[in-house]
Amino acid sequence: MILDDALSAPLLDHKGLDLDGAERITYRLEQTFRYDYDLPVAAVRQRLVVVPPVRHGDVHRRHYALDVEGSRARPLERLNSVGNHLVEVHAARVDEHIEFRLTALLERDGDALPVLPRSALDDVRWRLPTRLTAADERLRGWATELRRPHETTIDTAERVTHAVHQTMTYEYGPTGTRTTAAEALDGGRGVCQDYAHIMLALCHELGVPARYVSGHLLGQGGTHAWVEVLVPADGAAVAVPFDPCNGRRAGRKYVTVATGRDYTDVAPTAGTYVGPATGRLTSSRRLGIVDVAA
Template sequence: MAIEPASVDWSSARRASYLVRQTFRYEYPEPIRDLSHRLVVIPPERFGDQRRLWHDVSVALDGALVENRNDRFGNVIFDVFAPRVAAAIEFVAEVSVERRPAEPNRLADGWLADGYLLEASPLTQADDRILRAADDLSAVAEWGLPLADRINDWVYQSMTYRYEVTGVRTTAAAALELGAGVCQDYAHVMLALCRTCGLPSRYVSGHLLGQGGTHAWVEVILPT
């Protein structure tokens, strides 16, 4: 039985289980050969207060080869190879997770020292405006959660949520110059600022209760 998220007092919930089912379908105007596709849709076995109970990924294409591996964060990566796709390929991913809010959201040792969380990616390179904003924000907020909160507020005030003005290759600098974008653009701008300010952080894709599509946000890793 489906539960309306707004009807639940989540602050009093001792345990919650979620079932997520996603279908991805890619269609092509003509047959293609040597398809290589990567799916990053299954979360780690355990992360903070979230525990993965089970998962499954199926591919609706005869002859497709599916391999899986874990990335550096524990996410399950599915690599799909197919010698030929006539018109379309479809993936179905299912995962069940459980959360217990009483458990602390703590990570394994070593995350804060991981240089990857401070390195700019091709989409989060800081331009002059981002560098200036990082200097201004660092000057008025203490390093750590106060600075992360200030960056979050600054990005929210500097951007307007608007569809179809950016794409998957839009950089943080370009989105900020435009002053508009969707969740991935907000996340890229915040990542660029956090990492420039020395806050270890990463891009996260996941689900919000009551919404079908995936969303993007930023996770900032701080010492306890």
């Protein structure tokens, strides 16, 4: 599909599409973040992790545009050490609001998994816990129950995925971005990031290298989180995606934006400003399919 057509084409009803049988799928992502302030603020610094990577497995980015409205701002773009696309926005002054608008076109052209160097299997970032993914006594005991000495990494990941899915109840409100895996498990309720943190805690205890994924799932209103487990393959490593929130492997309805150790590494937006004002964040997101080739 021609770029201009893909940017303006109506979104298709993905529920009626055979995504598993498609040779190529074109997605359009539209996302906004708007900060409103009740007084002027100064020295606004915002970090955005919203632009999908140039390529992640079988998905490549065909186009993206990130517009800033409401203030004269200077966006600086760079890649971090794991390939995430970071946008840092600096604005000397914002009188009332600042808004960030992303439009991206992504194309899936196969079923390839992300390939990493073999050294990724031993990378401490994917093996050691963070504050959000540290195991407490209950998680350590659960990991012991789940351990199977002669099981493959994939089989272990499958069982952990289903165990977390069956143990937790999805509910928005009881947890927040600072809630740890242990706290979420203790409450028994949470959202996708909590499921991912719990699975990561168990993987670390079981010696399975794994990382947090931030992205989007067709049919959901907001961003989504899942886990990639790293396994050896032909002298390299591949990242196999699992979604403990939905109790399954992540497939063609999923689009990755960034990977990290936990939510903190890949939070879509985070920043600071100087001034006594109170800020309010509103956001919107729409992911859809504009073309499918059989």
